[in-house]
Amino acid sequence: MARKRRIKGSGTIAKWNKKLELKRRALLSGRGGEDVRSFPKIDIHRARRWELQKGVKNSIRFPFALIVLGAVATFANIAEADLGSLRVLFLGHSSSHHNSNLYYPILRDALTPKLIEFEYATTVDSLNTENLKKFDAVLLFANHGKISPEQFSALNEFVESGHGFVPVHCASACFGSSPDFIKLVGGRFKSHKSGVFRASIVLPNHPVMAGFSEFETWDETYVHADHNTQGRTILMERVEGDLREPWTWVREQGKGRVFYTASGHDERTWNDPGFQKLLFNGIVWSVGEPRRTEWESMRKK
Ligand SMILES: [Zn+2]
Numbered sequence: 001m002a003r004k005r006r007i008k009g010s011g012t013i014a015k016w017n018k019k020l021e022l023k024r025r026a027l028l029s030g031r032g033g034e035d036v037r038s039f040p041k042i043d044i045h046r047a048r049r050w051e052l053q054k055g056v057k058n059s060i061r062f063p064f065a066l067i068v069l070g071a072v073a074t075f076a077n078i079a080e081a082d083l084g085s086l087r088v089l090f091l092g093h094s095s096s097h098h099n100s101n102l103y104y105p106i107l108r109d110a111l112t113p114k115l116i117e118f119e120y121a122t123t124v125d126s127l128n129t130e131n132l133k134k135f136d137a138v139l140l141f142a143n144h145g146k147i148s149p150e151q152f153s154a155l156n157e158f159v160e161s162g163h164g165f166v167p168v169h170c171a172s173a174c175f176g177s178s179p180d181f182i183k184l185v186g187g188r189f190k191s192h193k194s195g196v197f198r199a200s201i202v203l204p205n206h207p208v209m210a211g212f213s214e215f216e217t218w219d220e221t222y223v224h225a226d227h228n229t230q231g232r233t234i235l236m237e238r239v240e241g242d243l244r245e246p247w248t249w250v251r252e253q254g255k256g257r258v259f260y261t262a263s264g265h266d267e268r269t270w271n272d273p274g275f276q277k278l279l280f281n282g283i284v285w286s287v288g289e290p291r292r293t294e295w296e297s298m299r300k301k
Contacts, residue, residue: 084298085117086287088166089135093142094122098170100141103270110276115299116283127151129158136287137164139279140171141264147175156184160254164286168279169264172224179226186232186251186260187224194220199236199247199263206235208250208259208281215274222247222262236261248278250285257286 090107092100100122108118119134124144132138132154147155152175159165165184167174173189175181182188198216201209214236221238223245236248251258259282269275284292 084295084301085115086136086283086291086295087134088116088118088283089126089132089138090118090120091124091126091138091140091142092120092122093144095143098141098143098265099267103141103264103267106267106270107276107279110273111280111283114280115295116280124148124151127155129154132158132163135163136291137166137283139166139168139283140174141168142174143170144174145176147178147181152178152181156180159184159256159258162255162288164283164288165256165258166279166282166286167258167260169220169222169262172222172260172262182226183228183230184251184253184258186228186249186258187246188226189262190223190225192220192222194218194265197221197238197240199238201235202237203233203235206233206250208235208248208278208285210281212277212281213274215272217263217269217272217275218265219263219269220265221245224262238262250282255288257288259283259286 090100090104092104094101100120104118104120108120112118118139122142124147127138127147128151135158138155138158155165167185170189172182172185172187176188196216196218198214201212201214203209221240223243227246228251231252232249233251234246234249238245238247245262247263248261249259251260261278261282263269263275263278284295287295
């Protein structure tokens with residue numbers, strides 16, 4: 001009797017699983033290139049076997065209803081994360097100096113609950129037009145020396161067509177052979193010492209400064225060269241004697257937006273909630289309209 005019920009239940013569950021698979025594909029159909037295999041398949045059969053092993057009799061309806069409810073909730077979460085989160089490509093590298101392999105998870109864990117969804121890459125190959133279609137912004141924290149003309153074009157067109165670019169700290173030392181890349185960032189790293197300091201806010205009314213407070217941390221005292229003041233607005237400076245070094249700035253280029261901060265050498269800064277808030281504000285500002293409004297409405301739900 002129990003065996004008969006099990007076979008009957010499995011058939012019904014299999015049908016439901018097929019329906020769920022179709023629904024999952026439908027949800028993803030609006031996101032070209034998404035890999036459905038990245039979503040976990042709901043193993044209803046296993047759950048059912050567990051119930052039977054526990055000796056629960058006449059248990060088809062109740063656990064089945066629970067599983068269906070769980071599945072519906074899972075799809076609701078997938079839909080919200082997929083359609084609502086800002087999608088950011090974090091381009092790091094494999095070096096332990098400026099250890100993006102360690103610092104990326106710190107930022108991911110801090111910002112994912114705030115509907116910022118990251119994908120992590122370590123090679124410049126990820127800067128190609130097809131891959132960038134998946135993202136609202138690119139965050140760069142790495143020491144990459146070379147960028148091909150095609151890769152720079154992909155990044156530049158991505159920005160100028162209305163997306164965000166968030167170079168952090170050593171990103172201003174990347175691709176020194178590409179003057180256009182330095183122009184895009186807004187300046188180039190020149191030299192540094194180090195110490196504990198607090199960079200000063202100079203434009204408190206800018207949206208990127210909303211809810212942000214200056215923070216003190218050990219970091220490298222970057223000095224920049226090749227400043228591109230076109231479309232650039234300085235938000236923070238590091239003041240040392242007579243020196244007022246541009247520290248955090250934003251740029252507009254084409255329809256796109258760039259946010260840069262010189263902070264971020266190591267975990268002392270990446271773990272600082274002030275730094276995390278600064279990057280959060282910078283990412284949100286960089287993606288521009290109408291994406292930001294769409295995302296803000298999703299956060300209120
Ligand atoms: Zn550094």
